[in-house]
Amino acid sequence: MTEKLVVIGAGMASGRMLENLFELAPDAFDVTLFNAEPRGNYNRIMLSPVLSGEKSYEEIVTHDAAWYERHGVTCRFGERVTAIDRERKVVIAPNGEVPYDKLVLGTGSSAFIIPCPGHDLPGVVAFRDLEDTTAMLEASGAPGSKAVVIGGGLLGLEAAAALRLRGMEVTVLHLAGHLMERQLDESAGYLLQKDLEKRGITVLTRASTKAIQGEGKVEKVVLEDGTVLEADIVVMAVGIRPAVSVAADAGLEMGRAVKVDAQMRTSDPAIFAVGECVEFEGNLFGLVAPLYDQAKVLAKTLTGEADSFTPKELSTKLKVTGCDLFSAGDFAEGEGREDIVFRDPARGIYKRLVIEGDKLVGAVMYGDTADSNWFFGLIKDGTDVEEMRETLIFGPAFQGGAAVDPMAAVAALPADAEICGCNGVCKGQIVAAIEGGASSLADIKASTKASASCGTCTGLVEQVMAVTLGDGFEIPAAQNVCGCTDLSHEDVRRLIKAKELKSQPAVWQELGWTTPNGCHVCRPAINFYLLADWPLDYQDDPQSRFVNERNHANIQKDGTYSVMPRMWGGMTDANELRAIADAADKYGAAVKVTGGQRIDLLGVKKEDLPGIWYDLNEAGMVSGHAYSKGLRTVKTCVGSDWCRFGTQDSTGLGIKLEKKLWGSWTPHKVKLAVSGCPRNCAEATCKDVGIICVDSGYQVGVGGAAGMDVKETERLVDVKTEEEAIEWTTAFIQLYRENAKYLDRPYKWVAKVGLDWVKETLADPAERTALNERFEISQSVYRKDPWADHARPEKAKSFQLVADLTQEAAE
């Protein structure tokens, strides 16, 4: 006997279920299909190429009228079901009721709309169906029209790329730090962003939407940070939520969606559900693969065959022409997990495999996805990869063979293989130069220009030399930054500037880091180089800092912290001292006068830090940065105001210098002193910069030390005026910031580059001015009190006692 089957929703899941059902039992059911959209089943995931014009709607229709007719399906399209009467077993819709023996819910999901002001203005659209697509196409019609896409996930990016291809000016707003953060790690997210930016799409990460504004329609989007973006259309692609109101009203058992068992049965034995409206064992489903699995199981359940749905590993692909990415499994970092990373900066390739206990558990790939299905299979099947671990990243083609010898690969390169992309130098030219007598990398650089520009091919050039010269050439052991890279600090600094790398993922990818996201050694260094070179573009990353810098206080041996307020030039007054005394009382701190003429409060508990900072801020005091790789203190003597021997206002100059330089990050700590006469009471001759005032002006010395090493400063310059002394000091510090290796104090750096070079560079007035200007640009960002920032209640929370291991990355 033919049963009455009613299906609510003609989406991809229910459509596949019907296909399976008609194959299993062509005549078992009399099917009525409701769909709120005025059309049948189409391949919804291909809407983005329809939007871009790379597909036509007709191509993505899965079931047309003839198909429904052939299978005897009664179509009730454009009719939204209003209720289910489970007692009478009928579905209620505007054009009349339909009785059922069995009912399938395939109501899918709807877009989540951020409930910000203006979200209901005309011109705010989701990207779920053909109507949305049509609305976007309409908006793209006017030349120069602008789109803002909120959400940098799969759907948002596909919409953005499509609208760009249609000719719109497109900006993508994404709340997280990198695109598609659920599917990609930072490195792959960086490459994706770069690819999209190449297409003229503007990507703003960490962008939070505050409001959408306009008179009667969308005109602009306002972000939390005050940025205003013009918009003719706003596409909300921040997520989906199951569309389950009919099911909930009918009293079916609900979680976040309609709860089903492994046979896709709801709490009512006559009602089944499939697709995005389903919750199974606490999981919701958004990608098509599990929906098709569910469809197969449900078709069998309906025909009385046994089958069970089991969620499987999922993989992700993005449908933007020219962007090849793949992501599967779990690639979060964790205990016992090992990463294998392959990068090819020149070709924009990044591959990362995550292995846990001899099994591949995750894979992220960008630019080369040829082996993605093979890797996905290894993840799904839980294959033991121990035997092929060494060559795993090279894919199936390398399995079963000998381990890859990079030297063999270089030896096998033909003579016309390009070695240095920057200068177009082939292997043959390098070999010819070697045969012509070149025996060192410097010789090769001089004669062929290979590796003379960006330097990323240096390793390859050295390998060519080793292959050609045999034992006659030993590849020099480079002083690399850390195990993540073969490049030296100097190379990294140079390349950050030359290649305009402005984020850590950009450095990792473009310089071929061998780890997914650096380590505790390189991250603080790279973080410093980036903020020093690109102060306006790069955002300081607290996770790449040592604990003292992150907490803006020095941790002591008992786990408490020391707090040291700034006293400009070592001057203080009664009010400040009272505030310090009160704070010491309130927080039970010990009080110590430091070698740098400051007062240190010792023994402050971590959770009290925001409180003590707030109190000291209230008294007008700011952080003394006693914990930072940055300007520490400027020590002064009392100078000509008080001292009988004083030649100049050393205290005044110290205060001016400290007020100019405070807050700036430097490769290592920087201590200054100004002495009012050659008697040198401020001990300026053992500081990083020490100024001795004399009758004729100021003697500026640099590169002193009084720690593990003791060293007298060397004279940088003698100047007549205070302004010149400040200009030279600032220029020196900026030169140090721009050139030194991270964790080299100025005396070490000066020893490496030579005082003569420093003097020569700074002797050029134009260069000094430029250095001073660049320092000021940087200070426009960093000359601010971190205490004031962290004493805000929302930041202060992070100082409460919560164990958060991920925060300890840079220890």
Add this chain to the structure above:
Amino acid sequence: MSAMAAQLKVIPGGRSSPMQQKGDDIMDVAVNTPVKTFIQVAEIWVPEGETLVHGGGSYGELAAFEEASRRESFAKGEGLPGKAWAEARPVVLKGFDGSYFKRIEVATEAGLTSAVAVPVFAGKTLKAVLVVLCGDDENRTGAIEVWKEAEGLLMLDDGYYGAAKHFEWVSQHTHFPAGQGLPGGVWASETPILMRDLGSGYRFIRADSAGKAGLTTGLGVPIPVPGAAPYVLTLLSARGTPIARRFELWDARAAKVGKSGGAALVDGICAREGALWDPENAGKERRAEAWQGSIGKVLGSGLPVVESGKPGLAAGYGSMVALPLYHGTELSHIVAWYV
């Protein structure tokens, strides 16, 4: 809105699956009955030492022109193919009279009036020159365009439009930033792109004029040349005088298909077979292997292929042109069109 609604309505009388049904009633590529085509001749010239020699072609009924061409060869800089080689750029030649074109007499007799030569470079090495020839005719509409980067924008270098004079004028006064429109999209992604329904409901940047000219399908390909930014070649096909009734776009990058070679049919549309791409988006595209079939011939030889009157061409078409696209020295894609 009205244009869109008309465009996106479900057209009755469809198919059981996108891969199997005939697409005559749903595709705008071209009608399925024999019609005049926009391109009348396609031929390949391959370097042999210092000269370009004939490497195959499709001449339809223009036997005399074919015969003359097969006897021809070009030195570097000589004639149209030689110029494309010497200047390392696609060359559009409109009107042969008094030009450097070598076969003026036979071409004129055959009714051919314009030609476009496209050099195929693998890195610095010329692999071949593809020449297509067209005849002027009031009703012959289509576009073969060459776009070139200038000051960060793509500008029209030259183009042949047949009777689509207004569209020609619009194109001459249009530029594309990276990522915008068919040329800008190809340029930014360094990937061939096949666009549907250029002039109807869709907001193809030059849509209004394209619609009036009857242009429907657009194929854009990057044409890399040594020592300069890549050019972008676009073929815009009109319903009445199509450039092709089937377009195929194959991905042959090792990063896509693996190191063992071959190519995957990643996009395509056919008046007879409908959509040619994998509707499941599951990596189950049709594959071609080296030396198997016409696409395999391109994969194996690295050269363009022009074939006609040969049994076994896809969907029973009479002739086809397959053009390899290189990225550096690596064969990255193949585009093919059939009439």
